Amino acid sequence: MIETDDGHLAELIAEYEENGWCHSPFRFTGPAVSLLRDSLDAICRRGGPEVVHEPDSTAVRAVHGCHEFDEAYAALVRHPYLLALAEALTGTPVYVYQFKVNLKQAREGQAWPWHQDFAFWNAEDGLPTPAAVTLAVPLDDVHEGNGPLMLIPGSHHVGYLGPGKITRGDSGDWRKNFAADPEHVMDDARAQELIGTFGSTRATGPAGTIQAFHPNIVHSSSDNTSPDRRALLMVSYNSIDNAPPHPTRPEFLVGRNTDQLKPRWDDHLPLERVP
Template sequence: MTLQMDLPTLDDYPTRKGTEAALLYRRDPTVWGTAEDGPLSHSRLQEHDRRGYTRFGSLLDPDEAAGHLDEADRLVADPGLRDDERAVVDPSDGGVRSVFEVHRVSGAFDALVNDPRLVEPARQLLGSDVYVHQSRLDHRPGFGGGPLYWRSDFETWHAEDGMPRMRAVGFSVALTDHHSHNGAPLVIPGSHRTYVSCLEDGEHGRSGTPDRGTLTILADRHGIDTLEAAPGDVTALDANCMYAAGANITPWARSSLFVVYNSVENACEKPFGGEGPRPGFLASRDFTPAGR
């Protein structure tokens, strides 16, 4: 009789297991496709490979951006949404700050998530069909909404969702003006080439949050870019880029759609952090290709 045993999956990106944070070399490409595979030129692909992000000015026209902002305002004002598990509510005033799986909540955002203007560059960057790993509407009203601390999304998706490789990309669609003074996202360009293995009990006591020493090393090495944007502008951000956002202390709201496309060849499996997978509205287990 032959006894079969389940061997542990080799983990090239360990995290939340050691007693010290570590900087590890990335073991995956940033760009999986070529200029012949989609709308991005060879120079744009090189730019994405070098910086870890690329930007599309006015991908949505002003009327489209305004229409999606109206839909976003409708959602965050919907009192029925406050009790939905997909909504993140500010305990100080009861306002909705984020809506996860927003493409399942709104037909307008479902159409945008499956729009070829987003899906085709994602396919090109990842070299395959893609599915929606996560979508969310982020809304920071005037004088409201705290900062988003530094993070690499891939570290979370790997540890908590079971995403095996760095073969995912997030698209941020600006629905309002994003200025440095109303908390526009910050990114450390080039940080995608280094994987930050975090402590289980990270900065501010949150699992997977990079420590200050590691962030200082990355910022000193690469600098920090501010991703200012106008309504309709889009930024494609590699899954392993280190990014953050400031608080909005201005009178002007900051809203955006964030959609994560993962390669269908990189479908999530058992989480590498040792705990059960997160709910489907945070990390989808529906691997149906987007835009098909």
């Protein structure tokens, strides 16, 4: 098991508070990533209401709530290290608010526009505050050609910039926000202003790495123009005192069990230090 009392959590907290983003010195091993990737492939084949496709395509764009029915993902969200990191960055006990894997299939995966996650969560679910954190684990190697996240470090200091573009009206179709033209996105000119102030960076790296993102950091991703798939697993942990009062989106999008999540070690999901 990985010990978390070696002082690195304090360094990650400082990095996270400064940049709205931090990169753990640990990652999941190759066998652990293979296990998670196999589960993802099985879920994509099985289909279901949790699976979203690219527009007018059979290519899977995202899957949601897999931790509720898949053994490997149920173990992942309870991983002692992930919970310790989430609790350190939020400063509170947490539960799983949202679980998803965003995919960009080879040469088919489409971009995500500039946005803040809290814009969606506040507008769609009534999440009171951004007292949450998203831990991201790529299940494929991520490089500049297969649609990595583009981040504006420090943009979370600007705070919540508003709900952005509203295009759905009263249709109530939650899938709209997982298509190529979602709601609550940021005007590109505003994003470029922020880049002029804070700069930008791409979240590239090998499969299994662990990164954390603030709900208010401004980010986007490009089309996948490469022959390599990009699957990015994201667990959004929320403070148990910050649950939305009356969520209406499906439970596989918005977790209803707001009890503090308890850690549980699984030998199939070991970590190793990043070289």
